[in-house]
Amino acid sequence: QHAFKLVPLGILGGADESNLSAYMLAPEGSENYICLDAGTLHAGIQKAVANKVFNEPAEHVLRQYIKGYFISHSHLDHVSGLILNSPDDSTKNIYGFADCLKTLETHYFTWASWANFADAGEAPVLKKYHYEALTPGEEVPIKNTEMTVRAFPLSHSNLTSTAFLIKSNNSYVLYLGDTGPDAIEKSTNMHKLWEAIAPLIKSKSLKAIMIETSFPDEQPDKTLFGHFTPKWLMSEFANLETLTGAGGLKGFNVIITHLKLPQTNIVKIKQQLQAENRLQLHLIYPEQGKAISL
Numbered sequence: 001q002h003a004f005k006l007v008p009l010g011i012l013g014g015a016d017e018s019n020l021s022a023y024m025l026a027p028e029g030s031e032n033y034i035c036l037d038a039g040t041l042h043a044g045i046q047k048a049v050a051n052k053v054f055n056e057p058a059e060h061v062l063r064q065y066i067k068g069y070f071i072s073h074s075h076l077d078h079v080s081g082l083i084l085n086s087p088d089d090s091t092k093n094i095y096g097f098a099d100c101l102k103t104l105e106t107h108y109f110t111w112a113s114w115a116n117f118a119d120a121g122e123a124p125v126l127k128k129y130h131y132e133a134l135t136p137g138e139e140v141p142i143k144n145t146e147m148t149v150r151a152f153p154l155s156h157s158n159l160t161s162t163a164f165l166i167k168s169n170n171s172y173v174l175y176l177g178d179t180g181p182d183a184i185e186k187s188t189n190m191h192k193l194w195e196a197i198a199p200l201i202k203s204k205s206l207k208a209i210m211i212e213t214s215f216p217d218e219q220p221d222k223t224l225f226g227h228f229t230p231k232w233l234m235s236e237f238a239n240l241e242t243l244t245g246a247g248g249l250k251g252f253n254v255i256i257t258h259l260k261l262p263q264t265n266i267v268k269i270k271q272q273l274q275a276e277n278r279l280q281l282h283l284i285y286p287e288q289g290k291a292i293s294l
């Protein structure tokens with residue numbers, strides 16, 4: 001019995017502008033999706049339609065199926081698809097922490113960068129999108145869907161990034177925007193997040209964690225820029241295992257996002273994750289336009 005359907009619209013962490021972080025998520029059997037980050041929309045929806053994931057034209061998927069956007073942080077590779085597709089989009093909410101939404105308002109939905117399709121910021125405001133600021137830890141319903149969200153702060157170098165805990169009935173998916181290990185970020189955000197979600201792993205209600213691994217282990221700690229390597233990812237999951245109990249993560253779905261090109265690095269990251277997977281996580285590599293049931 002699956003609880004969610006996930007449709008990756010873009011999966012990479014930069015460089016290939018046709019395939020940047022964006023993931024549609026809906027309760028299984030529902031057409032009321034959210035989109036987690038929005039780096040690439042058009043190219044991903046086209047692929048999903050070509051793969052018969054959707055039986056409607058791409059315009060319909062963009063306008064009718066995506067009910068809202070969840071933006072983890074304001075870096076271009078997480079928002080460019082939203083901005084570029086905004087003239088063809090329908091009215092909906094953009095959810096995120098206040099400082100992230102403020103950057104959309106002051107840097108992107110302005111009359112110099114684009115047109116102001118939002119409902120705040122530089123006049124005239126076209127009011128297609130409503131900025132909906134989230135409060136850390138507070139569960140709120142997601143408009144026009146059967147899901148709720150709780151947002152948690154993450155550290156991403158100089159920025160605050162976001163983890164979104166999405167709930168449908170009594171099942172959950174956890175999506176993390178760009179972030180790195182507490183030890184390097186000099187943060188406790190990962191630990192606090194693990195404390196919040198460990199009970200959901202124990203109760204088997206958390207269906208998957210979507211988390212980034214941007215660089216192979218060869219990347220020096222001082223040039224991680226708020227990202228994970230396989231070694232650091234596995235060390236954070238080892239911390240999580242101390243909260244779930246020994247063996248508590250065996251077979252748990254971990255969807256690896258935001259791999260950065262070149263392709264030789266991506267091959268390395270996958271090899272290293274496999275070699276270092278002593279916790280026996282079920283590692284899943286999403287593919288653009290191919291649905292995953294969770």
Ligand SMILES: Nc1ncnc2c1ncn2[C@@H]1O[C@@H]2COP(=O)(O)O[C@H]2[C@H]1O
Nearest residue numbers: 013014075076077157178214225226227
């Ligand atoms: N101090 C820095 N020097 C060079 N490149 C950087 C620095 N900080 C961030 N970046 C780059 O800017 C990118 C912004 O998006 P990412 O965090 O995915 O990856 C980041 C790096 O590629």
